[in-house]
Amino acid sequence: MSDTQTLIENRPPSVATLFLERVAATPDAEAYRYPVPPASGEGPDDWKSLTWAGTAERVRAIAAGLIELGVQPEERVALASSTRVEWILADLGILCAGAATTTIYPQTNAEESAYILSDSQSRVLIAENAEQVAKAVDQRAELPELTRVVVIDAAGVETDDWVISLAELERRGAARLAKDAELVTERVAAITKDQLATLIYTSGTTGRPKGVRLPHDCWSYMAKAIAATGLVSGGDVQYLWLPLAHVFGKVLTSGQIEVGHVTAVDGRVDKIIENLPVVRPTYMAAVPRIFEKVYNGVAAKAKAGGGAKYKIFQWAAGVAREYAKAAQDNFRRTGTASVPLGLGARHKVADTLVYAKIREAFGGNLRACVSGSAALAPEIGYFFSGAGIHILEGYGLTESSAASFVNPGEAYRTGTVGKPLPGTEVRIADDGEILLRGPGIMQGYHNLPEKTAEVLEADGWFHTGDIGELSPDGYLRITDRKKDLIKTSGGKYIAPAEVEGRFKAVCPYVSNILVHGADRNYCTALIALDEAALAGWAAENGMEGKPYAEIVAAPATVDMVDGYVQQLNEGLQRWQTIKKFRLLPRDLDVEHGEITPSLKLKRPVVEREYKDLIEEMYAGTREA
Structure with missing residues (x-):
């Protein structure tokens, strides 16, 4: 033993x-x-x-x-x-x-x-x-x-x-x-x-x-x-x-x-930025929304600094991603995170110009972050990895005491949730569902034996409701929630979380996005913008001090977001592309029951709340 x-x-x-x-x-x-x-x-x-x-x-x-x-x-x-x-x-x-x-x-x-x-x-x-x-x-x-x-x-x-x-x-x-x-x-x-x-x-x-x-x-x-x-x-x-x-x-x-x-x-979430330089943590755990906000904030600040600054940021972001992918690929093959000489030189310049300031904002001592609760867009993960903020994605549910998988330190792979914790077993069912067994699994749902029986087998295997893939060496990649997979009227399956994550990596102003398309002949999106990130852009475009609802209703804002949607679509399969979108008059929040306290999107609530906007995007089209 x-x-x-x-x-x-x-x-x-x-x-x-x-x-x-x-x-x-x-x-x-x-x-x-x-x-x-x-x-x-x-x-x-x-x-x-x-x-x-x-x-x-x-x-x-x-x-x-x-x-x-x-x-x-x-x-x-x-x-x-x-x-x-x-x-x-x-x-x-x-x-x-x-x-x-x-x-x-x-x-x-x-x-x-x-x-x-x-x-x-x-x-x-x-x-x-x-x-x-x-x-x-x-x-x-x-x-x-x-x-x-x-x-x-x-x-x-x-x-x-x-x-x-x-x-x-x-x-x-x-x-x-x-x-x-x-x-x-x-x-x-x-x-x-x-x-x-x-x-x-x-x-x-x-x-x-x-x-x-x-x-x-x-x-x-x-x-x-x-x-x-x-x-x-x-x-x-x-x-x-x-x-x-x-x-x-x-x-x-x-x-x-x-x-x-x-x-x-x-x-106090509003104190995170203030606290990090005081606490100077060596590690912290967070949900993807925090990393998205930091990334969007850095990108928006660079854009507000003028064309030259934004070009430097975009260049540095590209170098970070390239560096992270190369380092992780090489570590997988050889056990060392080396990169080509030219890439290393570019990374050193980008570090001085951009990455060092980001690390300092996190307190300067951060060895690693653990991200969980929802999927982190890989492009955001690669950006932080290349900038020296190592985000170890993990996976688990309330029913499995939270931590069933985590990426293993230096050998972490962005876009995966790592390997099972020691003592936890995993298998993938025929339909792709992830099943877990081990000491972290719940006893059952309180006073709900029928609900317990739906997810917990007699031999201890727990049905997570998530779809995933295991690599030959045991790394798990989550594809989507089983119940959230979209099947278009053309018979194509789409994982909305994947498309949503890609958009968050492309658009620095997005706060929340919901992709819709079940039983429809094309995909649409409801998009809520981040008020703080949007403020700088609004000031540059003649809307300084105007209310959020007025800014998102402006044609210039719609055109700006449309540019990012087109950029997103360039990297998607035809049936995944967003054909139409609507900007929401306010951000989604916990108070309205649209996101959970752990910042997960409640799809049925949002789709019910904005049913009219969704139907408007399909008006006049013939559903197959």
Whole structure:
């Protein structure tokens, strides 16, 4: 048996156990950094630190406080908060009490929050602030099993016997521990690997969300498997901003506990650009939309700088892609990432002019990024690779604890999601669907045995619903969602995500795009533009200061986007090409339910919302 197999197969039953082992091993090492905004509301944040011992003190108090409230093993404690250090402390407290965390996105409306609280039978809700507390108060009559609400930021919240502050919960927990010092240690020791740890409700594209049951063993396995990849080490600094209510953010906390590196936590997306030079991370995880925004921002800035600057950027972008492809191809053949001499010389010039500034914007220390949740357009991936920002694409689902595949360090291949994590099996079904089996797979959907049976076979194989291809040496390429494949009326199959990804690499002003064409005789697209990126172009074209809706309605804007659509079409098969498009009057967003909190497009919602625009593009044509 290999060292990796031994590491994984001898894993403890829970991450709660791993956490206590980590605290015992490195009590004085830095565990977390978190921002404290200035009291005046102006100026930079003050970043504070927690050691592993300091983290453990708070986690034990939270765990004991929950036990004092009567929370029993496997009972659910809901957590409705944005990404902040208290989310991690609360989650670890719940796990160390032997209970299970029900995650709720802070953007979730009161009705759906109440559904999740009710369906999960959550006993306690840990809410971020007054806004989250109000949702529970409004629905209290529908939630008889919810015995208490604990609020992290109690400003503006009227506390009483039903609503208490997190500080009060910790005070009660500390008092309980003063009488029974081994209370939490005993709860952790009693956890079994099959005990429920997390209930994550998939945001889904249709219908009610489904609760995915993930036992303690899933997270213990993920922690060990991530460590076994060798992608992270104890000396790393991770910048964690992803939603922790999403499985992608959550799995990053497990890997960190096993490895013991520092994590800087701040979920404010509008602070990412400001935080990166302060945190100076060695690695971070993100969704493709973030890399798309950075790429579009750099391209738009270069364009706004004048023709000469934009030509330099375009040249440098071409060199980056050529360099990345050559380096990756050579590494695949020989094990070294060498490139031809002339290309290396051009790359060195481009690095001085363009790439070095991009790396500095990421903090200057970034060794690698992990991208997941949706497909990254390969041309954007190659650009960053050539610029020295190495994006390791990974793949997984809520039902597989997030991390089923990841690209292996230096041997990464842009356009693939890498190889399976140690201990995870994969096979491709006859229809191209990816099937997974291993310790990261869910127990099933909460209270939905029929839905579970639809995707989980008796022998453990999970049907992902994604279509993919495996290379002879084990790299996986995702083609599309099985249900999202388009079949035109001419019988041709099209993967819309592939076309959409290509357009994002071509047009620096796009925010979201939806390609439509199922049962039609040609493809069309709904396109939303990025307001920030568009502002510079608008100013150059006599529309400075005008509202977004007015800019996108202008003929000049339509002509500009049409140029990029034609550029896209040049690289597509005839049946894939976009024959018509419409610019949307606003960007797609979470609030309107058009994208999920993890920034995935909800196709049915968008197609329903803009049905008239779609029909308009097919008006007067004869459908075959």
